[in-house]
Amino acid sequence: MTKKKEIAIDLNSNWEFEPAPESTAHIKLKKKYDLFIGGKFVKPKSGKYFKTINPTTEEVLAEVAEAGQEDIDLAVKSARKAHKEWSKLSGKERGKYIFRIARLMQERAREFAVIEALDGGKPIREARDIDIPLASAHFFYYAGWADKLEYAFPNRKPKSLGVVAQITPWNFPMLMVAWKIAPALAAGNTVVLKPAETTPLTALKLAELFKDAGLPDGVVNIVTGYGKTGAMMVEHPDVNKVAFTGSTGVGKIIMKAIAGTTKKSTMELGGKAANIIFEDAPIDQAVEGIVNGIFFNQGHVCCAGSRLFIQESVYDLVMRKLKDRMQNLVVGDPLDKNTDVGAINSKKQLDVIDKYIKSGIAEGCEMYQPEGELPKKGYWCKPTLFTNVAQSNKIASEEIFGPVLAIQTFRTVAEVIAKANNTPYGLSAGIWSDKGSKVFNMTSKMKAGVVWANTYNKFDPTSPFGGYKESGHGREGGVQGLEPYLKFE
Numbered sequence: 001m002t003k004k005k006e007i008a009i010d011l012n013s014n015w016e017f018e019p020a021p022e023s024t025a026h027i028k029l030k031k032k033y034d035l036f037i038g039g040k041f042v043k044p045k046s047g048k049y050f051k052t053i054n055p056t057t058e059e060v061l062a063e064v065a066e067a068g069q070e071d072i073d074l075a076v077k078s079a080r081k082a083h084k085e086w087s088k089l090s091g092k093e094r095g096k097y098i099f100r101i102a103r104l105m106q107e108r109a110r111e112f113a114v115i116e117a118l119d120g121g122k123p124i125r126e127a128r129d130i131d132i133p134l135a136s137a138h139f140f141y142y143a144g145w146a147d148k149l150e151y152a153f154p155n156r157k158p159k160s161l162g163v164v165a166q167i168t169p170w171n172f173p174m175l176m177v178a179w180k181i182a183p184a185l186a187a188g189n190t191v192v193l194k195p196a197e198t199t200p201l202t203a204l205k206l207a208e209l210f211k212d213a214g215l216p217d218g219v220v221n222i223v224t225g226y227g228k229t230g231a232m233m234v235e236h237p238d239v240n241k242v243a244f245t246g247s248t249g250v251g252k253i254i255m256k257a258i259a260g261t262t263k264k265s266t267m268e269l270g271g272k273a274a275n276i277i278f279e280d281a282p283i284d285q286a287v288e289g290i291v292n293g294i295f296f297n298q299g300h301v302c303c304a305g306s307r308l309f310i311q312e313s314v315y316d317l318v319m320r321k322l323k324d325r326m327q328n329l330v331v332g333d334p335l336d337k338n339t340d341v342g343a344i345n346s347k348k349q350l351d352v353i354d355k356y357i358k359s360g361i362a363e364g365c366e367m368y369q370p371e372g373e374l375p376k377k378g379y380w381c382k383p384t385l386f387t388n389v390a391q392s393n394k395i396a397s398e399e400i401f402g403p404v405l406a407i408q409t410f411r412t413v414a415e416v417i418a419k420a421n422n423t424p425y426g427l428s429a430g431i432w433s434d435k436g437s438k439v440f441n442m443t444s445k446m447k448a449g450v451v452w453a454n455t456y457n458k459f460d461p462t463s464p465f466g467g468y469k470e471s472g473h474g475r476e477g478g479v480q481g482l483e484p485y486l487k488f489e
């Protein structure tokens with residue numbers, strides 16, 4: 001790990017990466033952001049605003065409206081009104097708007113990537129190469145489905161649900177918004193969406209893009225606020241579906257709130273994935289996969305490979321290579337294109353991570369962190385691993401949502417399957433082996449919605465994503481991601 005020198009943030013400077021060819025835009029943040037309701041930015045009836053902070057500098061980036069009950073009523077009303085026309089448009093017409101959104105997002109990728117890094121703390125390299133291109137790819141993909149719903153669901157007469165309330169987390173702000181809005185619109189629904197309170201700025205930028213795309217007023221409404229605002233959306237009587245991505249704890253609250261109503265739901269919740277290294281794995285590649293699995297996006301990843309299982313015979317070799325690799329990870333300014341690990345998203349999340357690190361030490365686990373100093377200002381956590389870990393230790397059983405890896409060993413396939421499945425979560429897993437038959441055997445026995453083989457954290461709009469057990473229900477992505485936004489005769 002090397003220390004990066006402090007770089008002053010000049011929002012109008014030229015960033016050293018290739019912008020989308022058409023882009024000439026500069027990054028300009030407003031001082032104050034209002035709610036986007038009925039195709040316009042409107043002041044909140046609540047009169048309240050909250051601050052969104054740059055986690056790298058602890059400075060206020062902007063003030064953002066906090067929607068209250070009256071604002072949510074207006075947003076739902078506007079979505080309901082828009083649904084009358086939007087649901088009557090042909091799939092081809094709806095598809096045209098969604099394609100336009102995808103193209104505009106591609107053109108302005110640079111702006112979105114910089115704002116994502118500023119507001120969320122994620123490395124610009126990840127925002128630029130992964131989050132924003134993938135978000136745009138989701139709009140492209142679902143635009144293609146808009147006029148093919150009858151073929152996707154033959155003889156089932158698919159129809160839109162109506163108004164959907166969508167609530168997203170802070171770890172992939174733009175990507176999670178795309179996962180939600182694109183299939184909902186393709187299926188003919190209208191939307192009220194609330195981004196997470198610590199990362200609202202790219203969703204609000206997207207609202208500007210909706211205006212530029214000529215999306216009819218009220219088809220997507222973006223409201224901002226804390227959990228209270230989300231609860232108002234969930235409980236609103238004129239909402240037909242709740243699509244939620246966030247913690248298992250809040251997912252449970254939402255499921256209780258909609259129990260006994262006709263509201264549909266999809267829940268994309270937490271995870272504690274097993275990343276399993278067999279002795280016959282390509283070890284160097286596997287070490288990269290471990291690093292990507294847990295340190296990508298500071299470990300703020302629902303499907304992070306946060307539990308590492310190494311076959312005993314290669315334990316020493318893997319550990320040596322892993323520690324060497326961790327020493328070379330660059331922790332620092334998210335706007336530096338060489339940064340590997342950016343800032344922790346908020347002070348609150350840093351406190352959670354620190355608490356888990358302390359609990360690992362208190363429970364007798366052995367901690368390793370690479371050498372090097374962290375920046376003085378901002379919220380930071382060194383890439384961290386723990387050995388001498390037992391299944392029952394908190395760091396091995398609870399979701400930390402930070403760059404902290406809990407390592408255990410195993411001898412046999414049966415042993416590692418039992419250990420990997422011994423969790424209330426079931427979102428994802430990784431297997432590293434050069435034996436295809438072993439991989440296939442494992443995938444059928446792992447209780448995980450996604451299983452990666454000899455790779456990790458790979459996403460594609462065509463591929464469904466979602467969990468089992470306390471990781472949620474329903475799928476996002478692929479044709480499977482359309483179904484929860486439709487009803488059938």
Ligand code: NAD
Nearest residue numbers: 168169170195196226227230231246247250268269270302
């Ligand atoms: P969170 O549950 O605290 O918040 C998520 C969103 O829900 C935010 O917008 C928040 O304002 C809102 N919210 C909070 N309380 C609410 C309530 N009572 N009613 C309605 N809305 C409410 O989660 P977070 O800390 O923002 O995100 C981290 C969590 O998200 C992790 O557990 C992670 O695993 C999960 N996640 C899951 C996936 C997935 O696809 N399965 C993807 C990303 C993140």
